[in-house]
Amino acid sequence: MVVTLIDNVNIMSMDPSQTDNGVLRQTQLWIQDDKILAVGSAGAYSPVPDHRIDAGGKWALPGFIDCHTHLVYGGSRADEFRQRLSGTRYQDIARAGGGIQKTVRDTRTAAPQNLLQHSLRRTRRLVEEGVTTIEVKSGYGLDEQTELTMLNVAEQLGVYLPVTVMRTYLGAHTLPHQYKDNADGYIDFVCNTMIPKIATGEHASAVDVFCETMGFTAAQTERVFQAARSAGLAIKLHAEQLSDSKGAVLAARYQACSVDHIEYLDPNDVPALAEAGCVAVLLPGAFYYLKETQCPPVSALRQHNVPMAVASDHNPGTSPICSLLTCATMACIEFGLTCEEALLGITAYAAQALKLPDKGRLLAGLDADICLWDIEEPADLIYEMNGFRPYCRWVGGRYVD
Ligand SMILES: [Zn+2]
Known part of the structure; x- marks a missing residue:
């Protein structure tokens, strides 16, 4: 002792x-x-x-907790950043095979050692500013082998650095090329092959979905939630980032631990989050990089006592930010959080978003x-x-x- x-x-x-x-x-x-x-x-x-x-x-x-990141990936999207600066919209870049699809190609072809090396560099930046727990999502492999490699690399971040790593399977991030025009077929693969394997092998403790017009429908999202629930995995959701797809209320019905982004969340749907004990994870980095103007319904979240967490959403396309503290400041300036709310958002409520009652x-x-x-x-x-x-x-x- x-x-x-x-x-x-x-x-x-x-x-x-x-x-x-x-x-x-x-x-x-x-x-x-x-x-x-x-x-x-x-x-x-x-x-x-x-x-x-x-x-x-x-x-x-x-210690600070970054409860939503995509820190493991191959390649860079600096080219796309240049295109966006000259006025091309993210949706158009994605439709032309850029965006997530480019990172999928780069991640599938990267050597695991290379993935680890670059992810360590990014994670080290977070650790240096006082982050002691991170969540890392898969979702740039989409096929079985690369998804498992990503989750394995994520685990190793916690071996090389003094940080606790929570892993989330985000197979339903985007549609892989070979399932073009067969989104339901891909969801079959996610639900019937991947989720049982992830749960049995303890490769991740939670499942996430990108529920959006350019991602997966609410019906497809629900199928993933059902599979996650029967496999005993926690549920998180990328919801209402670019449109009101009614993902958050669906997530609340499945007792999700968090709904993330939620710029387009209807204030009338906030009570459902409160009842389900669901954390609202605000991601001001993506809002900033995409020059969005629609803010999350912070006053409705406050009114109904929905805990608000803040995360970096570090990812190569829409939030290449290696600083949780920067995002905490941005949440105050862009979304109107108080300093005290921002601090709770990167500690106690971030822990709640990861179901870690002993942290934060x-x-x-x-x-x-x-x-x-x-x-x-x-x-x-x-x-x-x-x-x-x-x-x-x-x-x-x-x-x-
Ligand atoms: Zn994300």
Whole structure:
């Protein structure tokens, strides 16, 4: 048993039940092995610490959680970026065989070692700014072998870097070329071949679908949800990014842990999310890169107490951003979140979007994923865009300089 005492520390515990996100000043934080032993004084039973650190008034926050990424892929879409800058629409690029299809080709032909090397570089940027948990989706292989390779590479990110990796199978991301004009046939393959294999081999803990006019219909999405449910996998959804396809209400019916994007979500559909305990994941990076103007219905989400998470959605086409803190600032400026909401969105509510109740908050008994910040107040992290790096951190109770 190893006990660490962080003394003279300011804490923002990110407990959403506290009005001020759980601020405690000039207090103590105790770690025992991989868990938080106590927040504040450990009381009469406090053990003698093996390590004692004087934080000198620095702030302790939970490690950040990026709950929606596509970090593993081959190639670059800089060319497409150039085309979009000169006015070509994303939908038109996709129809001409660019967009996701280009990344699918590049990912299928990339050597796994090469995929790992590039994904590590991107993940390292997130880790450097205090991210201790990431979600990574497949969806650029579409065939069995490449999807499994992507998920295997995602797992290895957590071997090489101090970060917990949650994996999501996104087979229904786009239609592979060989299933052109046979979307239902591809959904058969996703539901009958891939999902049982993913569940049995524990290659991922959740399933996601791109439900959109240029993706999959609500009926096809529902078939994937049914297969995921019978395989015991959690459900997430890319919903209402470019149109109101009624994906979010469908996801709520299947108790999805999150619906992501939701710029076009009808405010009348928000109560269904609240009832299902579904997290709304806001992705301001894609909104920014696509120069969208329709914002998610933040006031309706607030009114119905739907937890709002914020993620980078790092992907090669619509959100090539390797900074969760940048996205947290963007969520405030573009979508009108408060600094406190943005911080909850990359901690407690991001944990909820991944069904990780032991992460995202600094409370006794939870995982000791803690970053120490040399800042005046936590809002500094949102106010100064991408301006700070953690002073030090503990990941699963292990000290990382
Ligand atoms: Zn995405």
